[in-house]
Amino acid sequence: MMASTRSLLRTKSLISNLPRFSSNYKCLDVSVNNDNNITTVTLKRPPVNSLNLDLLSEISDVLTDLKKSKSPGMILTSSSDKVFTAGLDIMEMHKPDPERFKQFWYALQDVWMKLYGSPFPTAAAINGHAPAGGCLLAMCCEYRVMVQNFNIGLNETQLGIVAPIWFIKTMLNTISIRDTELALTTGRLFKTDEALAVGLIDEMATDKADALKKANAFFERFEMIPPIARAYTKDSLRGSDIEDLKKNREKDIQTTLSLITQPKVQQGLEFYLALLKNKKESAA
Numbered sequence: 001m002m003a004s005t006r007s008l009l010r011t012k013s014l015i016s017n018l019p020r021f022s023s024n025y026k027c028l029d030v031s032v033n034n035d036n037n038i039t040t041v042t043l044k045r046p047p048v049n050s051l052n053l054d055l056l057s058e059i060s061d062v063l064t065d066l067k068k069s070k071s072p073g074m075i076l077t078s079s080s081d082k083v084f085t086a087g088l089d090i091m092e093m094h095k096p097d098p099e100r101f102k103q104f105w106y107a108l109q110d111v112w113m114k115l116y117g118s119p120f121p122t123a124a125a126i127n128g129h130a131p132a133g134g135c136l137l138a139m140c141c142e143y144r145v146m147v148q149n150f151n152i153g154l155n156e157t158q159l160g161i162v163a164p165i166w167f168i169k170t171m172l173n174t175i176s177i178r179d180t181e182l183a184l185t186t187g188r189l190f191k192t193d194e195a196l197a198v199g200l201i202d203e204m205a206t207d208k209a210d211a212l213k214k215a216n217a218f219f220e221r222f223e224m225i226p227p228i229a230r231a232y233t234k235d236s237l238r239g240s241d242i243e244d245l246k247k248n249r250e251k252d253i254q255t256t257l258s259l260i261t262q263p264k265v266q267q268g269l270e271f272y273l274a275l276l277k278n279k280k281e282s283a284a
Protein backbone atom coordinates (compact mmCIF):
# COMPACT_ATOMS: atom_id res chain seq x y z
CA MET A 1 0.00 0.00 0.00
CA MET A 2 1.26 3.49 -0.85
CA ALA A 3 2.17 5.68 2.13
CA SER A 4 -0.38 8.32 1.06
CA THR A 5 -3.19 5.69 0.93
CA ARG A 6 -2.14 4.47 4.34
CA SER A 7 -2.30 7.92 5.88
CA LEU A 8 -5.69 8.55 4.19
CA LEU A 9 -7.04 5.33 5.71
CA ARG A 10 -5.65 6.36 9.06
CA THR A 11 -7.28 9.79 8.85
CA LYS A 12 -10.61 8.16 7.94
CA SER A 13 -10.39 5.84 10.90
CA LEU A 14 -9.54 8.83 13.11
CA ILE A 15 -12.76 10.50 12.09
CA SER A 16 -15.03 7.49 12.30
CA ASN A 17 -13.62 5.88 15.45
CA LEU A 18 -12.95 8.81 17.72
CA PRO A 19 -13.70 7.38 21.15
CA ARG A 20 -16.10 9.24 23.39
CA PHE A 21 -15.10 9.24 27.03
CA SER A 22 -16.97 10.13 30.14
CA SER A 23 -15.53 13.28 31.66
CA ASN A 24 -16.62 12.01 35.05
CA TYR A 25 -13.55 9.97 35.87
CA LYS A 26 -12.14 10.99 39.22
CA CYS A 27 -9.14 8.68 39.32
CA LEU A 28 -8.18 8.65 35.64
CA ASP A 29 -7.08 11.06 32.93
CA VAL A 30 -8.04 9.89 29.48
CA SER A 31 -6.64 11.53 26.35
CA VAL A 32 -6.43 10.63 22.69
CA ASN A 33 -3.26 11.28 20.68
CA ASN A 34 -4.25 13.23 17.54
CA ASP A 35 -1.40 11.74 15.52
CA ASN A 36 -2.26 8.06 15.91
CA ASN A 37 -5.62 7.96 17.75
CA ILE A 38 -4.03 5.94 20.58
CA THR A 39 -5.67 6.59 23.95
CA THR A 40 -3.52 7.22 26.99
CA VAL A 41 -5.15 6.26 30.26
CA THR A 42 -3.34 7.82 33.22
CA LEU A 43 -3.91 6.46 36.72
CA LYS A 44 -4.46 9.39 39.04
CA ARG A 45 -5.22 8.31 42.58
CA PRO A 46 -2.59 9.87 44.87
CA PRO A 47 -0.43 9.10 46.65
CA VAL A 48 0.33 5.68 45.13
CA ASN A 49 -2.56 4.78 42.77
CA SER A 50 -3.55 1.89 45.01
CA LEU A 51 -6.30 -0.06 43.29
CA ASN A 52 -9.48 0.33 45.33
CA LEU A 53 -13.04 -0.36 44.18
CA ASP A 54 -13.47 3.17 42.71
CA LEU A 55 -10.29 3.09 40.65
CA LEU A 56 -10.90 -0.46 39.42
CA SER A 57 -14.47 0.43 38.42
CA GLU A 58 -13.24 3.40 36.40
CA ILE A 59 -10.57 1.33 34.65
CA SER A 60 -13.22 -1.24 33.83
CA ASP A 61 -15.49 1.47 32.37
CA VAL A 62 -12.78 3.02 30.23
CA LEU A 63 -11.87 -0.41 28.83
CA THR A 64 -15.51 -0.93 27.86
CA ASP A 65 -15.57 2.49 26.13
CA LEU A 66 -12.37 1.72 24.23
CA LYS A 67 -13.72 -1.60 23.01
CA LYS A 68 -17.04 -0.06 21.92
CA SER A 69 -15.31 2.72 20.03
CA LYS A 70 -12.99 0.22 18.30
CA SER A 71 -9.96 2.05 19.61
CA PRO A 72 -6.71 1.31 17.74
CA GLY A 73 -4.83 1.04 21.04
CA MET A 74 -4.29 2.10 24.62
CA ILE A 75 -1.34 3.10 26.77
CA LEU A 76 -1.59 2.73 30.53
CA THR A 77 0.55 5.04 32.66
CA SER A 78 0.57 6.98 35.92
CA SER A 79 0.40 10.62 36.98
CA SER A 80 2.91 9.96 39.78
CA ASP A 81 6.61 10.41 39.13
CA LYS A 82 7.57 7.40 41.25
CA VAL A 83 4.68 4.93 41.42
CA PHE A 84 2.90 3.27 38.49
CA THR A 85 0.53 1.67 40.97
CA ALA A 86 1.23 0.21 44.43
CA GLY A 87 -1.08 -2.70 43.59
CA LEU A 88 -4.30 -3.53 45.34
CA ASP A 89 -5.37 -1.13 48.03
CA ILE A 90 -4.43 -2.97 51.19
CA MET A 91 -7.24 -1.17 53.02
CA GLU A 92 -9.73 -3.13 50.84
CA MET A 93 -8.23 -6.33 52.27
CA HIS A 94 -7.62 -5.28 55.86
CA LYS A 95 -10.63 -6.18 58.05
CA PRO A 96 -12.84 -6.27 54.97
CA ASP A 97 -16.59 -5.96 54.91
CA PRO A 98 -17.49 -9.20 53.04
CA GLU A 99 -19.99 -7.57 50.67
CA ARG A 100 -17.67 -4.72 49.78
CA PHE A 101 -14.78 -7.19 49.34
CA LYS A 102 -16.85 -9.25 46.89
CA GLN A 103 -17.59 -6.14 44.81
CA PHE A 104 -13.93 -5.16 44.94
CA TRP A 105 -12.72 -8.57 43.82
CA TYR A 106 -15.39 -8.76 41.11
CA ALA A 107 -14.16 -5.38 39.78
CA LEU A 108 -10.57 -6.65 39.75
CA GLN A 109 -11.65 -9.75 37.82
CA ASP A 110 -13.49 -7.50 35.36
CA VAL A 111 -10.44 -5.32 34.79
CA TRP A 112 -8.23 -8.35 34.30
CA MET A 113 -10.60 -9.99 31.79
CA LYS A 114 -11.08 -6.78 29.82
CA LEU A 115 -7.44 -5.71 29.79
CA TYR A 116 -5.81 -9.13 29.28
CA GLY A 117 -8.38 -9.94 26.61
CA SER A 118 -8.79 -6.56 24.92
CA PRO A 119 -9.23 -6.78 21.14
CA PHE A 120 -7.15 -3.59 20.76
CA PRO A 121 -3.39 -3.52 21.38
CA THR A 122 -2.18 -2.28 24.74
CA ALA A 123 1.10 -0.99 26.15
CA ALA A 124 2.16 0.01 29.64
CA ALA A 125 4.44 3.02 30.13
CA ILE A 126 5.60 2.06 33.61
CA ASN A 127 6.92 5.29 35.05
CA GLY A 128 7.33 4.14 38.65
CA HIS A 129 7.15 1.16 41.00
CA ALA A 130 4.75 -1.59 39.98
CA PRO A 131 4.43 -4.17 42.77
CA ALA A 132 1.77 -6.92 42.92
CA GLY A 133 -1.49 -5.69 41.32
CA GLY A 134 0.60 -3.01 39.55
CA CYS A 135 2.71 -5.70 37.93
CA LEU A 136 -0.48 -7.58 37.06
CA LEU A 137 -1.93 -4.59 35.15
CA ALA A 138 1.37 -4.07 33.33
CA MET A 139 1.58 -7.77 32.38
CA CYS A 140 -1.99 -7.67 31.03
CA CYS A 141 -0.73 -5.20 28.43
CA GLU A 142 0.97 -6.57 25.33
CA TYR A 143 4.06 -4.39 25.61
CA ARG A 144 5.88 -2.88 28.56
CA VAL A 145 8.29 0.04 28.61
CA MET A 146 9.67 0.86 32.05
CA VAL A 147 11.60 3.83 33.37
CA GLN A 148 14.92 2.82 34.95
CA ASN A 149 15.52 2.36 38.69
CA PHE A 150 12.06 1.23 39.74
CA ASN A 151 10.71 -2.15 40.95
CA ILE A 152 8.19 -4.52 39.42
CA GLY A 153 6.99 -7.99 40.39
CA LEU A 154 4.38 -10.14 42.07
CA ASN A 155 5.50 -9.82 45.69
CA GLU A 156 2.35 -11.31 47.27
CA THR A 157 4.18 -14.00 49.26
CA GLN A 158 6.12 -11.24 51.05
CA LEU A 159 2.76 -10.05 52.42
CA GLY A 160 1.75 -13.60 53.39
CA ILE A 161 -0.87 -13.78 50.63
CA VAL A 162 -1.04 -15.98 47.58
CA ALA A 163 -1.29 -14.73 44.00
CA PRO A 164 -4.44 -16.23 42.44
CA ILE A 165 -4.00 -18.63 39.53
CA TRP A 166 -5.00 -16.00 36.95
CA PHE A 167 -2.20 -13.71 38.21
CA ILE A 168 0.17 -16.65 37.80
CA LYS A 169 -1.06 -17.43 34.29
CA THR A 170 -0.52 -13.80 33.33
CA MET A 171 3.09 -14.04 34.46
CA LEU A 172 3.50 -17.37 32.66
CA ASN A 173 2.30 -15.62 29.49
CA THR A 174 5.12 -13.11 29.99
CA ILE A 175 8.23 -14.88 31.32
CA SER A 176 9.46 -18.47 31.53
CA ILE A 177 7.96 -21.12 33.83
CA ARG A 178 11.27 -21.30 35.71
CA ASP A 179 11.50 -17.53 36.25
CA THR A 180 7.81 -17.41 37.23
CA GLU A 181 8.27 -20.08 39.89
CA LEU A 182 11.34 -18.41 41.37
CA ALA A 183 9.77 -14.96 41.22
CA LEU A 184 6.47 -16.00 42.80
CA THR A 185 7.75 -18.25 45.56
CA THR A 186 10.19 -15.58 46.73
CA GLY A 187 7.87 -12.63 46.06
CA ARG A 188 10.65 -11.09 44.00
CA LEU A 189 10.58 -7.45 42.97
CA PHE A 190 12.78 -6.91 39.90
CA LYS A 191 14.68 -3.70 39.26
CA THR A 192 14.00 -2.30 35.78
CA ASP A 193 17.19 -3.77 34.27
CA GLU A 194 16.57 -7.16 35.92
CA ALA A 195 13.01 -7.13 34.58
CA LEU A 196 14.38 -6.50 31.09
CA ALA A 197 16.81 -9.41 31.46
CA VAL A 198 14.01 -11.94 32.18
CA GLY A 199 11.59 -10.41 29.65
CA LEU A 200 9.16 -9.05 32.24
CA ILE A 201 9.45 -5.74 30.39
CA ASP A 202 10.26 -5.17 26.73
CA GLU A 203 12.18 -1.89 26.80
CA MET A 204 13.78 0.48 29.28
CA ALA A 205 13.19 4.23 29.21
CA THR A 206 15.05 7.17 30.68
CA ASP A 207 11.91 9.01 31.80
CA LYS A 208 8.14 9.13 31.31
CA ALA A 209 8.35 11.06 28.00
CA ASP A 210 10.75 8.45 26.63
CA ALA A 211 8.48 5.63 27.88
CA LEU A 212 5.44 7.18 26.17
CA LYS A 213 7.40 7.69 22.95
CA LYS A 214 8.51 4.05 22.92
CA ALA A 215 5.03 2.81 23.85
CA ASN A 216 3.52 4.84 21.00
CA ALA A 217 6.08 3.38 18.58
CA PHE A 218 4.88 -0.14 19.50
CA PHE A 219 1.52 0.52 17.79
CA GLU A 220 3.22 1.29 14.45
CA ARG A 221 3.85 -2.46 14.17
CA PHE A 222 0.13 -2.97 13.56
CA GLU A 223 -0.37 -0.35 10.83
CA MET A 224 -0.43 -2.99 8.11
CA ILE A 225 -2.06 -5.77 10.16
CA PRO A 226 -5.84 -6.23 9.82
CA PRO A 227 -7.23 -5.60 13.35
CA ILE A 228 -9.50 -8.66 13.18
CA ALA A 229 -6.57 -10.99 12.48
CA ARG A 230 -4.65 -9.40 15.32
CA ALA A 231 -7.55 -9.68 17.76
CA TYR A 232 -8.31 -13.33 16.93
CA THR A 233 -4.66 -14.25 17.32
CA LYS A 234 -4.50 -12.61 20.73
CA ASP A 235 -7.70 -14.38 21.72
CA SER A 236 -6.25 -17.73 20.65
CA LEU A 237 -3.32 -17.14 22.98
CA ARG A 238 -5.15 -15.65 25.99
CA GLY A 239 -8.81 -16.61 25.61
CA SER A 240 -8.68 -19.94 27.46
CA ASP A 241 -7.20 -18.26 30.59
CA ILE A 242 -10.12 -15.84 30.56
CA GLU A 243 -12.67 -18.63 30.04
CA ASP A 244 -11.20 -20.45 33.04
CA LEU A 245 -11.79 -17.46 35.29
CA LYS A 246 -15.28 -16.85 33.86
CA LYS A 247 -16.21 -20.44 34.76
CA ASN A 248 -14.73 -20.13 38.28
CA ARG A 249 -15.56 -16.54 39.05
CA GLU A 250 -17.75 -17.10 42.13
CA LYS A 251 -15.43 -19.77 43.50
CA ASP A 252 -12.46 -17.43 43.05
CA ILE A 253 -14.26 -14.69 45.02
CA GLN A 254 -15.18 -17.07 47.85
CA THR A 255 -11.71 -18.62 48.04
CA THR A 256 -10.05 -15.22 48.14
CA LEU A 257 -12.44 -13.93 50.78
CA SER A 258 -11.86 -16.91 53.03
CA LEU A 259 -8.09 -16.65 52.58
CA ILE A 260 -7.99 -12.94 53.23
CA THR A 261 -10.13 -13.14 56.38
CA GLN A 262 -7.92 -15.75 58.07
CA PRO A 263 -6.49 -14.28 61.30
CA LYS A 264 -2.90 -15.07 60.25
CA VAL A 265 -3.35 -13.28 56.94
CA GLN A 266 -4.92 -10.28 58.67
CA GLN A 267 -1.99 -10.17 61.10
CA GLY A 268 0.42 -10.29 58.16
CA LEU A 269 -1.35 -7.38 56.46
CA GLU A 270 -1.29 -5.36 59.70
CA PHE A 271 2.41 -6.01 60.04
CA TYR A 272 2.99 -4.93 56.43
CA LEU A 273 0.94 -1.74 56.88
CA ALA A 274 2.96 -0.94 60.01
CA LEU A 275 6.18 -1.41 58.01
CA LEU A 276 4.95 1.06 55.39
CA LYS A 277 4.09 3.61 58.09
CA ASN A 278 7.38 3.08 59.98
CA LYS A 279 9.32 3.57 56.75
CA LYS A 280 7.79 7.02 56.51
CA GLU A 281 8.41 7.87 60.18
CA SER A 282 12.05 6.78 60.07
CA ALA A 283 12.57 8.78 56.87
CA ALA A 284 11.16 11.95 58.54
Ligand SMILES: CCCC/C=C\CC(=O)SCCNC(=O)CCNC(=O)[C@H](O)C(C)(C)COP(=O)(O)OP(=O)(O)OC[C@H]1O[C@@H](n2cnc3c(N)ncnc32)[C@H](O)[C@@H]1OP(=O)(O)O
Residues within 6 Å of the ligand: 047, 048, 050, 082, 083, 085, 086, 087, 088, 089, 090, 091, 129, 131, 132, 133, 134, 155, 156, 159, 161, 162, 163, 164, 256, 259, 260, 273, 276, 277, 279, 280
Ligand atom coordinates in the same frame (compact mmCIF):
# COMPACT_ATOMS: atom_id res chain seq x y z
C1 LIG B 1 -5.39 -13.37 48.12
C2 LIG B 1 -5.19 -11.96 47.74
C3 LIG B 1 -4.31 -11.81 46.55
C4 LIG B 1 -3.96 -10.36 46.41
C5 LIG B 1 -3.23 -10.05 45.24
C6 LIG B 1 -2.54 -8.89 45.05
C7 LIG B 1 -2.18 -8.11 46.24
C8 LIG B 1 -1.71 -6.73 46.09
O1 LIG B 1 -1.66 -6.04 45.11
S1 LIG B 1 -1.33 -6.23 47.65
C9 LIG B 1 -0.50 -4.72 47.47
C10 LIG B 1 0.95 -4.98 47.36
N1 LIG B 1 1.64 -3.73 47.27
C11 LIG B 1 2.81 -3.54 47.82
O2 LIG B 1 3.41 -4.40 48.43
C12 LIG B 1 3.37 -2.15 47.71
C13 LIG B 1 3.34 -1.43 49.01
N2 LIG B 1 3.82 -0.07 48.86
C14 LIG B 1 5.11 0.26 48.69
O3 LIG B 1 6.00 -0.56 48.64
C15 LIG B 1 5.41 1.71 48.59
O4 LIG B 1 4.31 2.43 49.08
C16 LIG B 1 5.73 2.18 47.15
C17 LIG B 1 7.11 1.64 46.73
C18 LIG B 1 4.67 1.74 46.15
C19 LIG B 1 5.78 3.73 47.12
O5 LIG B 1 6.69 4.19 48.09
P1 LIG B 1 6.64 5.72 48.54
O6 LIG B 1 6.52 6.59 47.36
O7 LIG B 1 7.81 5.92 49.45
O8 LIG B 1 5.25 5.87 49.32
P2 LIG B 1 4.88 5.36 50.79
O9 LIG B 1 5.38 3.99 51.01
O10 LIG B 1 5.28 6.41 51.78
O11 LIG B 1 3.30 5.28 50.69
C20 LIG B 1 2.48 6.46 50.70
C21 LIG B 1 1.18 6.11 51.38
O12 LIG B 1 0.51 5.10 50.62
C22 LIG B 1 0.22 3.97 51.45
N3 LIG B 1 0.28 2.75 50.62
C23 LIG B 1 1.33 2.28 49.93
N4 LIG B 1 0.99 1.17 49.25
C24 LIG B 1 -0.31 0.94 49.53
C25 LIG B 1 -1.24 -0.06 49.12
N5 LIG B 1 -0.90 -1.05 48.28
N6 LIG B 1 -2.48 0.02 49.61
C26 LIG B 1 -2.86 1.00 50.44
N7 LIG B 1 -2.01 1.98 50.87
C27 LIG B 1 -0.77 1.95 50.41
C28 LIG B 1 1.32 4.00 52.52
O13 LIG B 1 0.95 3.28 53.65
C29 LIG B 1 1.38 5.51 52.78
O14 LIG B 1 0.27 5.84 53.57
P3 LIG B 1 0.35 7.02 54.67
O15 LIG B 1 1.44 6.61 55.64
O16 LIG B 1 -1.00 7.04 55.30
O17 LIG B 1 0.69 8.26 53.90
